[in-house]
Amino acid sequence: MSTPDSHHQADEVGSATRALDRELRRLRIPRTRRSALVEEVRADLRDAAGDGLTPEALLGDVATFAREAVSARGWTPRPRDWRSATTTAVTVGVVALAVGYLLLLEVLNPLMSEWIDLTQRYPVAGPLLTYAALALIGIAGALAGFARSLSGRPAARTSVTRATALLPVAAALGVGAAMLFGRAWDYSTSLPVVLIEVALVALPCAGSLWLARWWGLRSSAVPAAPPVSAG
Structure with missing residues (x-):
């Protein structure tokens, strides 16, 4: 009772x-x-x-x-910095992409039109070279922004290492989707087409950065020690 x-x-x-x-x-x-x-x-x-x-x-x-x-117990508290880190990385990557786009298509394209030419003369080599170059520029910018935003935080180096492996894969998938979309529009450089192509690349890249942060935090946790009882 x-x-x-x-x-x-x-x-x-x-x-x-x-x-x-x-x-x-x-x-x-x-x-x-x-x-x-x-x-x-x-x-x-x-x-x-x-x-x-x-x-x-x-x-x-x-x-x-x-x-x-x-x-x-060797548990690693999970800071909720994935959103800010991913946003910063994608923003820096998009800015780098924009700068690279202007540099490649507005400055170098007239000088190297034999290769970088979005016309029917080189239906594969020209677009492939251009998209690949822009992807490398965007990846470099995104990784730099990701590393900078995580500086001094738990599992920062591990997360950046994971991002280095995951981001190129995500970018390759995004670039592939962007190329298919661009080809459907005859590789138009109009603003709506370009923005959609950027989104097709940015979304999988953002997902890969989130996954890299989550993976980095999990990987950095030390093996659990015997639990401490309240008694």
Whole structure:
């Protein structure tokens, strides 16, 4: 039969575990790991309550306990910087792409029209060379922006390394789609066609950068140590 004391102990345990869950959310710990840790601590607190110990006596400062528990398990808190890093990288890449576009088509094309010519004279070599050159310029700009935006943050180098592998693949897929679209419009250089081509390249590139950041954070986590109990 429950007593007022048992109700009070249950309330204290519930309040402490909710506070712990909030701290783990703030640290961006994934739900499955967060739930497992909270359940483990709840069980420890219930056992300790039977011995007359309060959650405050076992946990102390909840924020400190959460950080120590996360560190002991080798978990890496996931900073929500993927959006800003991806946006910065794509923006820098698009700017580099625009500069490269103007340089190649407005300056070098008249000088090298024997090769860089979006007419029927070279239906494959001209467009392929142009798209490839623009892709390389955009990739270089995007990687530079990505590395700059992650400077000093957790798993920055690992994320950039992953991006170096993933971004060219995404860019190749995007360029392929852009070339098919451009060919359907006779490789028009009108603004709407160019903007759609940029979007076809930018979207898969943005996805690859997000994946690189996620992968980098997962790869940088050290193997989990034996869990630290609340007791």
